[in-house]
Amino acid sequence: MELSYKILRRSVxxxxxxxxxFTTTIVFLAFPFSASILLSQALVPFSSSLYPQIYNHLKILFDAAGFPSSSQIFTLLNLKVSQTITSSIFTLPFTLTFFLITKSFIIQAMKMNNHKENLQPSFVDIISYHYKPLFQTYIYNTFFLLSANASTFCFLFLVFSFAEGLGNSSPSLTLFVTAAAAVFFSVILANALVISNMALTLSGMDGHGGYMAILKACVLLRGRTSTALFLALPINVSLAAIEALFQFRVVRGYHNIGGKSSWFFLGLEGIFIAYLYSIFIIIDTIVSYMFYKSCKIGGSLVDKEDKHFLRIEFIEEDNYGYLGDNNFQELP
Structure with missing residues (x-):
């Protein structure tokens, strides 16, 4: 807990x-992604035919798996998962461009700040060294998250099938199993998101993306999962609060708008909320960077058995903040 507070304080x-x-150049890069996230979550469920299709397919899948259709928990889960999938599809172009470029610039800025360098590398250097591995890792992260969700749903299917096979379908047992399943799904999803976020930071730091970054993130977070979850909690709560603020102030105001002057002030308010969302995206990347540095400074990242079994090396930085790859080894 104390380490988490120190990392948050250093990040701020x-x-x-x-x-x-950060509040000019970087926010300008992150702003299109933030605006797309807020607009997609506000408008996609009401204006896209894709959302009800995904919702109906998931509902059929849940019913076929034996999940209790009358449970409000699974109804809410289906609603949220459908909205997340639809929003992710519509914001994918902004994620693969503005979001990853923003992370690239933040990681490079933190490196230069740590080494007291005033000379900023060119845009081409940042794209070639940071963006490409981030792009590769993000693609692998997508499949990793899909696999985590699919594995979780398969396990829940076995649990509900076993509970149904016992022949005891009392409401109390169904409620208990449903609540336990929701908690289990939340824990798995939270850990998968933490690993994915750390994998992006690792790929930006050492210049190597793909599945190897995810493997390194798993090794790095071993024994530090609680710290990583605690660091992710305030940022995600803040982002959720900003999304709710956008729904309350902008989306509701859009339906109750009065005159032309109201459009102007509503637009300004939406821009300000998207700007605030971009600020927290920047802080989230800085926190991930600081967490990685604290793990690296705090001691050996992997013990000898891990290095021998996994054949991976966490690459050391040179005098200019870049990372060499002399000791980098791929899995056989």
């Missing part, structure tokens, strides 16, 4: 040290 301090750079 680093953000304030580079306040003008």
């Amino acid at each position: 301090h680093s953000f304030l040290q580079n306040y003008h750079y």
Whole structure:
């Protein structure tokens, strides 16, 4: 817990040290992604035919798996998963461009800040060294998250099938199993998201993306999962609060708009909320970077048995903040 507070404090301090750079250049890069996230979650469920199709397919899948259709928990889960999938599809172009480019610039800025370098590398250098591995890792992260969700649903299917086979379908047992399944799904999803986020940071740091970054993230987070979850909690709660604020102020105001002047102020308010969302995306990347650095400084990242079995090396930085690949080994 104390380590988490230190990382958060150092992250905020680093953000304030580079306040003008982060709140101008970086926010400008992150703003299109933030706006797409807010608009997609607000408008997609009401304007797209894709959302009801995904919802109906998931409902059929849940019913076929034996999940209790009368449970409000699974109804809410189906609703949220359908909305997340639809929003992810519509925001994918912004994610693969503006979001990953933003992370690339933040990681590079943190490296240069740690090494007290004033000379900023060119845009081409950042894209070639940071963006490409981030792009590769994001693609692998997508399949990793899909696999985690599919594995979880398969396990829940076995649990409900076993409970149904016992012949005891009392409401109390169904409620208990449903609540336990929801908690289990939340824990698996939270851990998968933490691993994916750390994998992106690792790929941006060492310049190597793909499945190897996910494997390194799993090794890195061993024994530090609680710290990673605690660090992710305030950022995700803040992002959820900003999304709710956008729904309350902008979306509701859009349906109750009065005149032309209201359009202007409503647009300004939406821009400000998207700007605030971009700020927290920047802070989230800084926190991930600081967490990686704290793990690296705090001791050996992997023990000798892990290195021998996995054949991976966490690459050391040179004097300019870049990472060499002399000791990097691929899995056989």
